[in-house]
Amino acid sequence: MRKKWLALALAGVMAASVLAGCGGGASGESSDAGTSGSGSVYYLNFKPEQDEAWQKLAKEYTEETGVKVEVVTAASGEYETTLTSEMAKSSAPTLFQVNGPVGLANWKDYCLDLKDSDIYGQLTSDAYALKDGEAVDGIAYVIESYGIITNKTLLAKAGYKPEDIASFADLKKVAEDITARKDELGFAAFTSAGMDSSSDWRFKTHLANMPIYFEYQDKGIDTTDAIEGTYLDNYKNIYDLYINNSTCDPKELANKTADDSEAEFLDGEAVFFQNGSWEYGNLVGDGKFKDEDLVMIPIYVGAGDEANQGLCTGTENFWCVNSQASADDQKATLDFINWCVTSDKGTAAMSDEMGFTIPFKSAKESPNVFVQQDAQYTADGKTPVSWNFSTMPSEEWKNGVGTALTAYAADQSDANWKEVVSAFVDGWKTEYELTNQQ
């Protein structure tokens, strides 16, 4: 999927540059003809899954208010490069996004302080604002969850219920039992843990959040310049479980993608699939699963209070308003995002069509079954695991861990695991220093 989006994005960029060349004159005319003093909105969207819904919403907003809203989507892998080149243009995005404190470092100078904005007042919790000192640089617009998506039908065939899995020990027992009866059952426990560089984010980023989270919890911190790796054995245990109870030989993982994994899950080749609420649209629908077929269970790693562990819930999507845009455009953008999260049309589109849970006061309940489950877990008194991967020092750190994990999967020796530990712990320190040098 990611590769396809990359190709699509490249094609899009090319087409856009051609069209921009032709359209330059025309857009100039229309802004002259439009009501004087009104700005326009240019949103560089990060989420390809929601592109269509954004385009529709933008059109509706234009019909309602007459303010022009342009939405361009840059697939996640290409977002930073696209943003960099778009920002240098005279018609730069007025609304863009960063992924957290590390991503903010690049764009600090371009973030309007949203302290006095209407949308900031709409947030349900201050925790969803991305702050730099006193200034509010970003506003989270979607809360997501990830965990182990489970195919209930297959799990029942193997003789288990989702409630049977409430700890790492349970998960291990179930997974190894399924593997032992793989031929008889006709399916595996886990989908392939694709480690192709387009797809290893599920493990080098999302799964790696677990040891980081528990270490932060122990120390009572929310970021660090040097990780100790106290929970790396738990990380190893869960990763071992994934790769040794999956649909394919661990040696093949270097070449597998998240798409392969998703296809296996859709084909009913495996019970468990580690991914997030954003997969809802890909998994549920005509000819695919129904809501009641699926359940998302927490990623248990055998650490902390497992009885009260919830899904991994958080955000890495913060809206930022371009501080270098004209005052009119800034105002138009602030009005637009405020409309998105307060008006009926806006909130309905964000929850029903995009499947988002938005952290704003007038949010509508999302039909996304994973999101509902997350709310249920929280209502049951379980503590969600926060997203700490936004504090990972750099992409380079993630790549280092990813490569080491891939090598370990192909040859599960202690020496190779030491490489993972070294990439995790020593790599964190070096990368933190490199990123924060002046």
Place this chain on the structure above:
Amino acid sequence: MDKALKKYSPIFVLPTLAAFIIGFVVPFVQGLYLSFCKFITVDNASWVGTGNYRYVFTEPSFRHAFGFTVSFAVVSIILINAGGLGLALLLTRKLKGTNVFRTIFFMPNLIGGIVLGYIWQILINCILSLAGKPLLALNSTAGYWGLIILMCWQQIGYMMIIYIAGLQNVPDDIIEAAQIDGASDLRTFISVKLPMIMPSITICVFLTLTNSFKLFDQNLALTSGEPKHMTEMVALNIYNTFYARAGLQWHGYGQAKAVVFCVIVILISLIQLTATRSREVQQ
């Protein structure tokens, strides 16, 4: 007539000159300036002096990428040119179906680098997996040879066309004279054809040299530098410098690397051009 040409020459030169200035000179000068800055977008840069260059020369990954690129360039230049010239010799021998073969050998060149990279990644991984060897992402030797095979496959056909054109320009009477003098095929090739096609060699070596140094998309698609940057060439290294870490200074470092790289490629190409040009003969 001459006078008129002289009078209007600026008008004829203007479009090309303008394109050259807009498309090359301005970005190059701006790039040079940016290599002394830290910046996130090109119109918002702050001057930092020569710090970027000092960093670039101490970075081990850049040196490794450079060494890897040189060893790749040497092997691929030799193989591509030998292959291209060999095919050209075969296909100028008035054999049956030469045109079909020429077309077939030329075709890989029509496919884009990214697509080729992914196709060969699947092929090579398949073979490695059958042989029980680590896959491309973990195997820098396979990555290196994979890149070479990929580039040969893509470029031999193109160079072949240039060599064929060169060989067809060798006058028949000279070859006939050599044959009458009793020269063998090999002798005719070394003493007659080779000196006569020196201009083709100059252009082919120049093209393969610069292509190998600037290689990016095939590298990105086939190995993306894995494992641990071991198969990362300079262009990819520069790209990764820009985007692998957050922070304004990284863009400056990347830009400085790009300037260093550009200067080196220009120097090497100039040396190569003078070296092969000096061997060209007049017909």
